[in-house]
Amino acid sequence: MIGHLPLASFTGAIEFIFSPQESNVTGGKKVGGFDKSMELLVKHLEVTVLALAIALLIALPLGLYLGHRGKGEQLAVGLGNAGRAIPELAVIALVAVLIGVGLPNVAPVLAILGIPPILNNAYVGVSQVDRVTVDAARGIGMSETAIIRKVELPIAIPTVMGGIRSAAIAILATATIAPLAGVESLGDFILNRNVYGENGLLAGAILVALLALTIEGSLALLQRRLTSDGLKVKTA
């Protein structure tokens, strides 16, 4: 079976990450190595962060506002469910052929994949804040935006951050196939087996997995910092 690489290939992959190797394609140039791995890692992060920022800009205020007003539940929740059903490969392929290749085209479209979880969780998080608390805040004369900022959002942080974490991972995962639309990322190692070889293939997979775990861990830590102590009753 072609896929059965020996287990020793994991060590090969680790080597690939750190030192350049002979390419499978003759042409004399070596591939892989630390510089290249870091270059692609940074590019992967770039497109992820950019798309996440766009998604946050659009979905976070909208979700918080809708949740505060208690309106648009169908939109927020429906979009959340529908968003999960969108196959990322279709999205990337359609961007590449209909809109264009390259970062300016791909990043906004990746943002679309991040909007549903952020919108959904922002809405749910804010709308589930006890109405009594909100009314009390209104009673003491707080403005609507102040209520969102100082009362609802702090309480909703765990849920909202949960949505942001989901979005970040979804975008990061799709960024792995972004090379199909001309955006370089760690996915290059995985998708271009003929250039980077079996070692590159595994190296790419390892790096993507580590990156995802790191981002998730960092966001989880951030969530913990942002969650006020009064809310930290149960873990996760």
Next chain:
Amino acid sequence: MRTDQTRMRVLLAALAALALTLGVAACGSSDDSTTSGSTESGEAGAIQSNPENGKVSLTIGSKNFPEQEILGEIYAQALTAAGYKVKSALNLGSETVALKAVKSGQISGYPEYASTALTSFFGLEPEEVPSDANEAWEKANEEFEKENLQAFEPTPFASANAVGTTKETAEKYGLKTVSDLEGVSEELSLYGSPECRQRIDCLAGLEKLYGLKFKSFTPVDIGLRYTVLEKGQADLSILFTTDPQLSAESDKFVILEDDKEVFPAGNVIFVTAKKVAEEAGPDYEKTILQVQEGLDLKVVQELDARVELEKETPKEAAKAYLESAGYVG
């Protein structure tokens, strides 16, 4: 408020969707057997089915672009007509993956371009690739034999990489040959497949042998090579000389003449393991050589057009070719 009415509607919708999914699942069938068209009559050119071959199982592979898949299908269907048990493993990847697959026994053989074999596998410089098809084949075969592999004789048609652009760009910069890019290429963006950077019959060759430097190189999937030109994102793109778009849309796209012969044209030679050829008997090589005789440039361009433009499947296109040429009833 959920009422019984809503409940009914949800139930009906769910059942309808379920029925649709199950209906499709029931109708679907596993589809990896190739068409068998064994003939009995002595019609000139028709492939004869030999029951002896039924004992032999073959797996035909191909690289990952349409022309390759069509060739793979043609060989697979032809061998089935000759009575072999054939499976196909098309779309393996690029040449290094395919070669590994032959060496490891995962596939019996696959179609390779003689020029690619010589430059990619055996390290020849492009100018060392013989322009005569038979010479190129013999040279490649020599090298293959050292690894217990074998290449069958070449097809009539040959294909090569080419630097392509839109008609407007060519006229704007006065580009007829690749050498015309000197002095101009620094302003132009080049798009090609990811391995193009490393290949001597691609970007590496353009830089080294033509001495060209480009404004940028962007790696994109082979399938996008015309899209990026159309959308104006690419000034230059790496195309193939057998592309149907070049004749069907000749008012849009042009290729630049390879005056320094950096892009050697390759006829297709079928690469297989010696052991496989021995065990499969004489009909193996005979059928493959027989069925590829009809593959001249015009025919291959038509095949490519059917798949890339009309979106026929390689299987359908291959079948049409085999029937039209009388190989298969």
Next chain:
Amino acid sequence: MGNPLVLAAGEVGGDFFKERDVGDLCQAQTQHVFCFDWARENIDRFETPTVQHLQIVIPALLIGFVVAFALALLAHRIRWLQPPLLAATGILYTIPSIAFFFLLLPLTGLGRDTAIIVLSAYTLQIIFRNTMLGLNNVPDSVKDAARGMGLTSRQILWKVELPLAIPEIIAGLRVAVVSTIAIATLAVLISAGGLGTQMYGSNLTFPTSIIIAGAIVMLMALAFDSILLLVQRLTTPWRRAARA
């Protein structure tokens, strides 16, 4: 390039060459969005990929559910297992499936089995966490009442706690199902077939095929989601539908 081979027995008939005007051909325009004629004539091309897709998704969901459910029951009994199990399933969830597919290559190779394993692992956290949530949310008063009536721990679990936890469990299942159906499109990258085949390779630049395959994926997700919603309605007649 010269080639002396002569066309012998295989002269291709003139009828092989079609007259075509690329301008007229919808699917030849790379910038088309959807070709209805082509879609109508070639819809059967999607049958096998759809079946393959189900052949990946259904086993993955079954395995994922059984394993996650068993783990949840275990962690319900042995409380201190909850955090580590949550963390472990969390890791499997966070690792992007595409990376996971290739991480398993040296061990399980290309093909459907690897896809099923990865997708099952992906669903573990959602189902596990929701099952735990459902069980933990059963009010103590109810459990006390049941104990008072003389039910054993096991009977309480199966006759009281689990039925009450069904909405949460199914909520988790719904998310798992929809996500799995979407992610299974990537199985094409490890030669496992599925609807991704109609979006990749030569179909990468063929919008009509991509859109049809994508629509089938989403319809499939909708179908499964609706069925689960129905199951929930039928198994919890005492409740109005909880918010999804």
